[in-house]
Amino acid sequence: MSARLRLFVSDARHSPGRVLGVAITCLVTAVVVGVAALLFTTLAGWEQPERAGLGSVSAVVVATTPDDQVAGALPADALTRVRTVPGAQQAVEYRDRTVSIVRGDALLPDVDGRTTRAWNFSAAVADGYQLDRGAAPAGNELVVDAATAAEAGIDVGASVPTLSAAGVVSRRVSGILRASESTAAGGPVLLLADQELAAMAGSTLPHAILVPGAAGQDAAELRAALSAGLPGLRVLAPEDYKTGDTGVTENKIGGGINLLSLLLFALITSAATVLGTTMSLWTSQRTPQLTVLRALGVSSGRLRRLVLGDAALIAVPVALLGALLGALPGAKLARAALVGADILPTDTPAVSLGGAAVGALALAVLLTVSLTLVASLSGARQAGRLDAAAALNSGSGAVKLRRRFSRLLIGLVLLALGAAPMLVNGGGGALVMGAAATVSVLILVPALTVLSPWLTPLLTPLAGLVARLDRGVGHLIASNLRMSTLRTAGLAGPALLAVGLSTALLSAPKTLDAGVVEQTTQRVQAAHLVVPAGSAGLPLALPAGYTGTAARLLDTTVQPAAETSQGGPTGIAAAGADGAALAGLLDLGPAAGGLTALTGDTFAASKDIAKQHKWSIGEQVPLLLDDGTRHDLRLVTAYDNDLGFAGVLLPMDLAVAHSPDPMLTMILLGGDPAAWPVTPGATVVDRGTYLDALDPRESADSLAPLIIALVLAGYAVLSLANSAGLAQADRGPENRTLRLLGGRKDQLLRLVAGEALAAAAIGILLGLLVGIGGLMPLARATGRALPVLDVMGVVIIPLICGLAAVIPAVLAARPLRPVTERAEGGTP
């Protein structure tokens, strides 16, 4: 065994606790990163059947919004312009609309669980789809894909009821689309005649122009020619254009990958912080040994390499162990949990050790080892700076840890970054400010953790005051807290991180949701509502048999035409509404007054949105509606109760005319609900039932912050436990002295536990202050005096922090041993 390895082994034998602290952190990191990497690989490598794709199309021409997104529709003259480009004479318009086949009182979904959509026949033909039998649709006729026809038991010549924006219409099936891989995978389900689709209520503009490639024509060349010849329009490759809605499965996979990406980011930053703290403590405790080596002639460079080498000696085997033994079972458990929570689809492939998985595990090991080595750099620098003579002359070899200027600088920079969201959104409405404040907290908490050596002294007098209630050892606890700033900060920092982040992450959605529920309860005044029973919307027209008052609502979007994107989309969730009918059915607050003026070229906006965009009542505002057309609309009123509701209200006729696929979101009923006829795809609910079922957040949205908060808090708690345990290693002489002076075992227990608890309590208090304080603007924006606090964030995690500080400290101090040894080893 080499001398270098012997040194490491002897140190590990002599102080197994401190090596164990580092090893546990590495192990947890390797397992969790391995689990995330395996799940990521499984999802990313999941070969889903190709979406409809525009297989025979060479190019898709679309319009774009000012924030560079694909617009809902193209200008009316787009087809003419496209056909002027050489090679694009066969171009056709593409439109699709929500059209569902009615079966009984329900609507037939497509194979992927989505609402069925109808394409215009020409677009399908241009894309290479062919009829199996029958003929092209004419008038209001319909072509059905083979799978749907088989499921519905229909064939050419049959009449089927369909639901669309126009209501229930009986259509004759003129043909059956030939089964193909792409139709089975979610291609066009229904085809309507071009004129029929174009004449449906809503925007008449085409959604895109499909350009089929001629035989022997190079698709890329054609796209280049189109791009050159069509300024103001964008030319896409067919695989880059999404037709219709994204499927449920695709949404879940995307959500799962997003969640894992967030988790990995949180993991890596947390692991780096925890490993950094642990490695720094480890090195500082090895100072006497390193000092001796320095005195014996070991160069500072070699000392640095020794510290890094020791870190690698722990990290490599432990990371391998964690990734090989812990990651696979962990990933299987995590997959089952995510499927159980409905975040991943039930048919998500099982996690297995394929080629990509082995690569993912190797990456997890590499990442863990790299993080450990990077985290050890600070300790290595510390070792390289050791002055052997000074340290040995001090009698103890212990080098006093100091607050470093670089740490102060990093903390201040983070603090400035944390304040940025508030400053950038300073002119926004209350909700924007509330959201910005919450984002700020998520940066401010790590910033304050970095600055904890400077912050904790501010609260140590308070902690000391409480500690002094213990008349025996309270004054010693108070003195130690005050004098050992870095030790106190070492415990307070992780507690601040865990409690601050979990409070903000978990309480912010609760506060927002509570605000949404409260405002919806206040807003919805109608005794009954008609809501979609499936994923399709409601027809635009009220049923002929219903004579009571009713107000329709339709979801759409608008975009300020005069504003450009600053790093994100500027689209605003909007709604089309029957302004005059809203009175008594939808209360938007006293400021809104009557919405009878919401007609013609006018609009209403929430006060928050109006403030954010600096609109004033009576002002003409240029807005891009959902089909990309620009309209100068006059702001007639601003309303209050906008949480969970549209930020802009448009007159219903205007909204319908400019929506590419208009269907109602809900209808508020003022009359007798019994008079509402039974309609497929719709259900009538009373106000109480509607509000009871109101769930502002999907399960994946709720679970994501919980998982991230738990991972961050878990790491912080691990760091706290490591620091609490390692910090006791320096306390042996002091504890022995106290026992020699007649201190009882219970007094020593109270001293160690009290000091660890008081230091953690400082962090917990700071975390709660920052977390809750940062949520106050959000609470005020939701009309509440205080945020809604999550029990996990403000009770359970603080309790866990307290235990994580006390238990390892007490175990490491081991004051229960009888005093049988001589007090030695220098000043405590």
Add this chain to the structure above:
Amino acid sequence: MSQTLVEAPPALRLRDVTKRYGRAADATAVLSGVSAAFPAGTFTALMGPSGSGKTTMLMCAAGLTRPTTGTVEVAGQRIDNLSDKQLTRLRRDRVGFVFQHFNLIDSLTAVENVYLPARLAGRPALRGRAVELLNLVGLGERLKHRPAQLSGGQRQRVAIARALLTEPVVLFADEPTGALDQEAGREVLDLLRRLATEQGTTIVMVTHDAAAAAAADRVLLLFDGVLSAELHGASAEEIAHRVVSHR
């Protein structure tokens, strides 16, 4: 009329104390049948080469470790058979310790360090006594100073004041001058000497230094776990000569 005079027991007495480490078969004897009495108000130095057993003897005498055989009495009370709890009380109330490396609590001021045993014992009334003791050891001007702000000799004087707070029957000092320079060491020895003479404190001091041992009333020489000589009023040279000649 007759009067019976009862002789007061010595402050500390060891009777036939043996201490062995290890299992019975291959146990190593560190002390072998050591007997000694330490009358009240005396200043005794324990000397001997490294490994001679002087620290073990001090630990047995102070109740920090139990002898394998033999008895130890402090003020006439056997302490070798006390429970851990009773020994804790003994250390708190009846014996005091001074260490080579002072063992002060860095976060406390001088007066707080001195007052600490009283705090632990729940006797807040002794705060005034802590100030008196610091005055006694010449640190009346340094009450609020922390250990890091004091010199080595001053730290040791604080440690001595702390050891005296509970008016111990015996003050044990383990190499109290070992970490000090000559002048500071001399000051500490003078203080211990004065405490024995003026305050009647019984002092048992372990030392390697013949000059330090010469400050004591009596020197016990320990070799290989056996008390081999007892010197009274010997000079440093005599003590050193006896130690060297025994080797």
